[in-house]
Amino acid sequence: MNSSMCSPPPRTIVLVGLMGAGKSSIGRRLAQTLGLPFYDADAEIESAAGATIEEIFARDGEAVFRNGERRVIARLLDGPIHILATGGGAFMDPTTRALICARAISVWLRGDLDLLLARVSRRNNRPLLKAGDPRAVLSKLMEERHPIYAEADIVVDTIDGPPDATLEKVLAALKQYFVTHRAGLAS
Numbered sequence: 397m398n399s400s401m402c403s404p405p406p407r408t409i410v411l412v413g414l415m416g417a418g419k420s421s422i423g424r425r426l427a428q429t430l431g432l433p434f435y436d437a438d439a440e441i442e443s444a445a446g447a448t449i450e451e452i453f454a455r456d457g458e459a460v461f462r463n464g465e466r467r468v469i470a471r472l473l474d475g476p477i478h479i480l481a482t483g484g485g486a487f488m489d490p491t492t493r494a495l496i497c498a499r500a501i502s503v504w505l506r507g508d509l510d511l512l513l514a515r516v517s518r519r520n521n522r523p524l525l526k527a528g529d530p531r532a533v534l535s536k537l538m539e540e541r542h543p544i545y546a547e548a549d550i551v552v553d554t555i556d557g558p559p560d561a562t563l564e565k566v567l568a569a570l571k572q573y574f575v576t577h578r579a580g581l582a583s
Contacts, residue, residue, distance in 0.1 A: 404430055405570065408473060408500040410480045412487040412545055414537055416515035417505035418554045418562060423481035425563045433478040437486060440468050449483070458485075466492050473499045484537070488544055497547075501573065503566060504548035509535060511556050549573060 409426065411419040420436050427434035441464055442448055452461045465483060469492050472480055480500070487493050487502070496502050507515075513531055545551075550569045554562045 404432060404477060405501060405574070406477075408477050408480055409570070410473075410482060410496050410500040410502050411505055412482050412496075412502055412548055413484065413505040413554075414507065414512055414534065414541060414545075415484045416512035416534075417484075417507045418515075418559065419481035419505055421559050422505060422554070422562055422566060423479045425559060426566060427479040429563065429567065430479070433476070435472055435478055435480050437465065437469055437472065437480060437482045440472065441465055441483075444468055462489055465489070470495055484541070487548070488541060493544070493547065497549075501550070501570070502548040503550045503552060503569070504545045505554045505562070505566075506542075506545070506551055507554045509538060511554070514556075 411417075411423050411426075413419055420438075423436070424434050426432075438449055441452070441461070445452055445464060447455070449461065452464070462485065465486055466489055469480070469482065469486060472478070473495055482492075482496075487496065487504075509531070512534055516534070517530065550566075550573050552562070552565050552569050555565075
């Protein structure tokens with residue numbers, strides 16, 4: 397693997413994007429490559445709540461889940477530099493998005509509809525996809541969320557192939573970002 401980025405980043409790197417984009421998979425690999433801790437916001441939320449995301453959605457509703465998500469992400473961003481994979485809706489929350497923009501470098505893992513659909517159909521634990529036809533739901537989410545995800549610092553198209561291929565694209569995009577923004581990140 398071409399680890400063209402040897403030194404740790406100056407801020408936490410937060411992966412955003414729709415379900416199935418590979419945020420957790422790429423996040424783990426990115427953390428290992430950069431020698432940083434990895435956190436999955438969804439796993440941290442489940443640990444804090446003592447329940448699965450699906451259970452939280454069913455029992456308390458999406459608003460309660462998003463409130464807990466906001467608190468967990470804020471706590472994680474207060475910690476040392478790491479790699480953070482967020483849930484698909486996290487960056488949609490204006491407060492969470494502002495916090496990520498202020499304290500981290502955001503990377504949108506963008507995938508096309510067919511790729512995301514193929515990936516999410518492998519598991520049956522996506523509460524938002526249980527509300528109807530998964531293709532229609534994902535398509536609607538893309539319409540609503542892509543303009544907001546586009547506010548991320550970096551955009552990387554995830555591909556249907558080995559995760560290391562997408563990881564290399566993320567590393568190259570980060571390296572370019574750091575070269576371009578070096579002065580501003582030091583402050």
